[in-house]
Amino acid sequence: MYILVKVITLLLLAMPAVASSTQTMASNEAIDLTGHWVGLVSLAIFVTAYVFVILEEKLHLRKSKPVLLAAGLIWALIAIAYRDHSSLAVEHAIRHNFLEYAELFFFLLVAMTYINSIIERGVFDALRDWLIENGFTYKGLFWFTGILAFFISPIADNLTTALIMCAVVMTVGQGHKQFINISCINIVVAANAGGAFSPFGDITTLMVWQKGIIEFFTFFQLFIPAAVNFLIPAFIMSFAIPTGLPPANNGQKASIKPGGLAIVGLFIATICTAVSFHQFLHLPPVFGMMTGLAYLKFYGFYLRKAGHDAPQSSIPTDRPEKPFDIFERVAHAEWDTLFFFYGVIMVVGGLGFIGYLELASVAMYGELGPTMANIVVGLLSAVVDNIPVMFAVLTMQPDMSQTQWLLVTLTAGVGGSLLSIGSAAGVALMGQARGYYTFFGHLKWLPAIALGYAGSIYVHLLIQG
Template sequence: MKKTNHLCSRVRSSHAVDDAALNNPLRIVPGTVLGLFCLGQSTFAGAAESVVPGFTQHPVGYLALAIFAIAYVFVMLEEKLHLRKSKPVLLAAGLIWFLVAGFAALSGDTESANAALKHNLLEYSELLLFLLVAMTYINAMEERQLFDALRGWLVSKGFSYLSLFCITGLLAFFISPVADNLTTALLMCAVLMKVGEDSPRFISLGCINIVIAANAGGAFSPFGDITTLMVWQKGAVEFTEFFRLFIPSAVNFLVPALVMSFAVPRQPPRDATEPVIMKRGARRTVVLFLLTITTAVLGHNFLHLPAVVGMMMGLAYLQLLGYYLRRSFARGVARERSWAEATQNTRLLERLDKAVPFDVFNPMARTEWDTLLFFYGVVLCVGGLGYIGYLSEVSEMLYTDWSATGANIAVGFMSAVVDNIPVMFAVLSMEPEMSQGQWLLVTLTAGVGGSMLSIGSAAGVALMGQARGYYTLVSHLRWTPVIMVGYLASIATHMWLNAALF
């Protein structure tokens, strides 16, 4: 910084240009650019050195807030504009950190912004690799047609609309702790769309039920939602402690489900049969996924390794399975073809004609990269605002001026309007002093609060696209009061059952 100031003073003190420079205008350009930079620096530095109460009240801070707010408006309008949510937040993250780093450098601090950014990147990289492995496994199960087989079984059983409403809700609640709430919601919605073709009302109610169930199921497992994963990796809640939220999460799901069940059409759906035969390795993929989760949990709890180490080790399990499936591909296809010809299964024969060996990088390529990049943008945006000082101010307002309980309940309502990822990341960045019961409370509210609006969770946003015209913001809004009752009932249940933790 001193070297730059010295150079700037030399440029500003020089009033003469030598004859050679006049004869060669190109030689003037570097000096002119440097002079303009120094003029801008002196103006900016003067502002930085003026009596400014804090970074949060500086125009740079206000500009960073405005950039984040504008970016998030575009995120909320994703379905309307057909603009993927990662694009505005990636741009906002870059702009905010350029502003932050520039302001810090001109104030004489060239290290703290860099250190803060590296800390945020480290947190993101751990979550990125963790989610990459989890999504790869889920995509591998889908590629092996495990979920298609489940959907075909449900469709072929001839359940009534009310039975399907209950079954899809319960399945969403119990699958989302393992497969994550977004994947679970998409799977169950596919079932609804298949069996409810003649009943738009059933599809609408079923989608609302699935969103609530998937979000509630994801709240009591570190693998059920990105927010719970963040809480676990941060060390705020131990793995086994999440299961204390099982009953409160069940209450959050069952209260609105019970009320909505009275509005489900009573006539039976149209008969449909869709038998699906899973591909080789489907069940083994499930077993390896469970083994991967076990590896991550044991390594984290007993050896204090980052959970991502166990997950990446689990990716090796899947790669070895893929190697075996490729080596035995011809033999396996021949065996399946013999069975298909004996049973005259034309659909299986058609599939075998197009069969290709399993490649683990194909399901990896189908990972939700938009979600992962969106998460990068959110982490860096919130990290930049935290460096400026806004998170500490919000933390003081929420957790000092308010009670911790009131603040954590408010987090759930904020999650209904703003995606729960930035909300939870902000809370974790604040690092408020709270009891274990309060950490579980904010985990619960951030996880299930998004169910109050269709735009409040990834599951809701995804289903608005998948069930376009059936499940909308307005159709969900009609049931918001009932969902809110379930939200408050789950909080009361948690505070009663886990009172000893507060």
């Protein structure tokens, strides 16, 4: 009670100061630093940091580290430049960008916790074993894993989906390099395409939805273009898939632990809650996701109390199984990815505050026009991760129609499939299928993937008229 009274007192004391600070900040204007030494050094820091991000697999340096450092250095330089102008303007800009990140952070944390819980309950292991047991041919498995990746990624996100499907082809392929390489390329393309037509499928679509630029159900207008993006290269690559059956699986069969399917249902209920909060109550989707986290917490409590948290696996083990622990699932979230998003949002926000994004907006959307500029955004996302590219576009806020906003959502999502380093799914699979799925192995099929990229843009513009 003492702590509660103390917190309320501090909040009441802070309110007048916040109000006064807000009024003061509103009167301050940003200054153009694009030609200033601070701006030039900040740009150099950004480029250097992103070189380290691209070389993550070579250097074995996690991608969050360079962008976290870059974010701190850039905003420190901005603060130095504003010492004689207005430090309140810098503080206001930082708080604005940090709020953008906070909403994204908690949304993703809930989604990752659910996915980790589903993995821990053995749902995806059972799916993998079912595919292996049903005697799919190499070509049949190629198509089935691709189609599953396309339809699972709108819910489970493209990175998680790619990792799951890769585990399937690695298990079934058992060293068949050609099959594993082409199947991994197909999975990356399918997962990225599937994530492009759902707010939950990719970070870029999530950012666009949370900004309120595109309504939830409007994203599904991208379903056909996304399907074209997946099907064209898949059809071309399928001719290179070897014939015959993969070797039979002689391993133990995994089974779903108690509550696994119920948690899948709770995840769907959580997504429905987030959508309903946004659509009907006009609340940010993150509040619906946090409410959905309470569903999982209460169900985890039920599993522990009812004694249903012991696994029903046929695989013998000498180690006692741990009971379901929601906080352990939170701990297994992809923290490197979450910190990477923080660094990206703060770095790009800093460059925008300096004035570089306005210059880029004029150069791209003013000179090239929205359609060509949005196609270029997709090509950029093949080299630079699509998250900073999309955040930059959202920060620019170009005056575009809904058709064009859908186009840039599509291109930013599927453009990363052009190169193996262009998406989180591709980078992750290069590590998981090391020696089988490589940068140059993916590059070999660039023309087919580019044909799908062009086809998806054409179909989208055709449908939208």
